Amino acid sequence: MKSLFILLLSSAAALAAPAAPLRIEAPWMRALPGTVPAGGYFVLHNDGKAQVTLTGAQSPACGMLMLHLSENNGGMSSMRHVDSIDVAPGGVLEFKQGSYHLMCMQPGPAIKPGASVPVTLSFKDGATVTANFPVRDATGK
């Protein structure tokens, strides 16, 4: 009887174990006309005590979903793919226009203003975080 009690206790503890201390705030996806890739924006909070490394993103609505960084060099703006982004303990990583953004390379029919699509971020340690990204139009509405 005693061992059963311990077993129940330990499985309850396993259920209560906190997930990776990562939060996605203010997510949204910017739909552009036609087949132009859509941009994804959010703020990632690392509430944990360890550095995490963002290594990718997936969405069933997007075909390939890439991590991009926009840069402005002497008035020329361009974007490039990045493989990974470190987020320090207690740190915040902002995906916003003109900076880091998700690039939804083949936006599917679900990418339309007023809809919302799931996006999963994946990390080097195997952790994943999923959030629903509301879709807005080109002007951000």
Ligand SMILES: [Cu+2]
């Ligand atoms: Cu891009």
